[in-house]
Amino acid sequence: MKWRHKWIWFSMGIGLVGLLWSSCNQQAKHPTDTLTSGTIHISVDESYQPLMDSEIKVFETQHPQAHIIASYKPEADCFKDLLNDSARLIIVTRDLNEQEKAYFQSIKEPIVSKILAWDAIAVIVNPANPDTNMTVDELRRLTTGDYHGKPVQLVFDQQNSSTVRYILDSINKGKPLPAYAMAAHGPQQVVDYVAATPNAIGFIGVSWVSDPYDSLALSFLKKIRVVGLKTAQETRYFKPYQYYIALKSYPLTRAFYFILREPYYGLGTGFVNFLASDKGQLIIAKYRLFPALMNIVFREATIE
Numbered sequence: 001m002k003w004r005h006k007w008i009w010f011s012m013g014i015g016l017v018g019l020l021w022s023s024c025n026q027q028a029k030h031p032t033d034t035l036t037s038g039t040i041h042i043s044v045d046e047s048y049q050p051l052m053d054s055e056i057k058v059f060e061t062q063h064p065q066a067h068i069i070a071s072y073k074p075e076a077d078c079f080k081d082l083l084n085d086s087a088r089l090i091i092v093t094r095d096l097n098e099q100e101k102a103y104f105q106s107i108k109e110p111i112v113s114k115i116l117a118w119d120a121i122a123v124i125v126n127p128a129n130p131d132t133n134m135t136v137d138e139l140r141r142l143t144t145g146d147y148h149g150k151p152v153q154l155v156f157d158q159q160n161s162s163t164v165r166y167i168l169d170s171i172n173k174g175k176p177l178p179a180y181a182m183a184a185h186g187p188q189q190v191v192d193y194v195a196a197t198p199n200a201i202g203f204i205g206v207s208w209v210s211d212p213y214d215s216l217a218l219s220f221l222k223k224i225r226v227v228g229l230k231t232a233q234e235t236r237y238f239k240p241y242q243y244y245i246a247l248k249s250y251p252l253t254r255a256f257y258f259i260l261r262e263p264y265y266g267l268g269t270g271f272v273n274f275l276a277s278d279k280g281q282l283i284i285a286k287y288r289l290f291p292a293l294m295n296i297v298f299r300e301a302t303i304e
Helices: 048-060 074-081 098-106 136-144 162-171 189-195 244-245 268-278 278-286
Strands: 003-009 038-045 067-075 090-093 112-125 131-133 153-156 181-183 200-205 228-230 253-260 295-303
Touching: 038 074, 038 244, 038 268, 048 067, 048 189, 048 200, 048 268, 048 278, 067 074, 067 268, 074 090, 074 098, 074 162, 090 268, 112 162, 112 189, 112 244, 112 268, 112 278, 131 136, 136 162, 153 162, 153 189, 162 200, 189 200, 253 268, 268 278, 268 295
Parallel strands: 038 067, 038 090, 131 228, 153 181, 153 200
Antiparallel strands: 003 295, 090 253, 112 200, 112 253
16 A cells, blocks of 8 residues: 655755844943853743753753753743843744833843744543544634533643633634633643543643654654644644644644844854754754744655
C-alpha cells in the first residue's frame, strides 16, 4: 500500500533578525550586559517551557558568560512584568494591544515585537475516550456550557493563561467558561489529569504533547489522545501537526511572539537574535511549532 505524506524541509540561510532601535539611546548609563554576556530575567508563557529551556541551554552553551533566568508563568503575568519593568523580554502568544503600545509611546521607551513561530492549542482526551474528532461548533458548545451530553470535565493550565484567553476570545467570543471547567497548576498537570481521568478534555500548547524524538513530527504522547478538529467549511478533521499549523488548516492555530524592552544592544537583543537564527528556529521546529523566520519548502513524498 502506498501512503502519501507531506514533508517539511527547513531551508537554512534566513540570517539573524536586525533589531532597529531608531529611538533608543545607545549610550544608556552603565549597561551591565552585552549581546553575549551578563545576566537578564525574562518572563515566558508557561506553554513554552520545554522549548525555552532548550533554547536557553543552547544559547548559554554557545555563550558561557551569558545567564538567562526564565520565569514561567501565565501570559497575563508576563505582560505585568513587562509593564512594571521587572522583565525586559517576554515570550507570549499575542502582540501588544493599543493601550500597551500607547503606554510605551508615552514614556518614550523603545519596544520591539515580532512573530517567531506559529503554535497551536491541542485538545486532548483520555485514551479510553472514543471521541477523537470534533467540529469547532461542537467545541464551542462544550466551552460555553451549551453542551448537554454525558458529563465532562474541561481542564486548562492556569486561570489567566494564554490558552484560556484564546478560547474565550476566539472560540467563545467573550462568553465565560462553564462550571465544569477547572484550572490545573500548569501544563504538565493538564496532561497528567487527562491521562488519569476518562471524562476529561484538556487544552494545552502542542509542544507539551508532541514527541520531540519523532523525526517525522507525527507522534503524540501515548498516555493521552489528541483530538482532530474541523470547521464547517472543511470536509476533514485536522490534528495539530506542523504542516497543518503552517497552512492554518488546524483551527486552533496561534502566533508565538517575543516582546523586547531594552534601551541598548544588550543580552535580550542577543537572545532574540539567536531565537530568530537558523539554530534557534530549528529548535522551535523540534518542538512542533512552525518556524516563522525560515525558508520552508513543502514536498510530497510517497512511502511504499
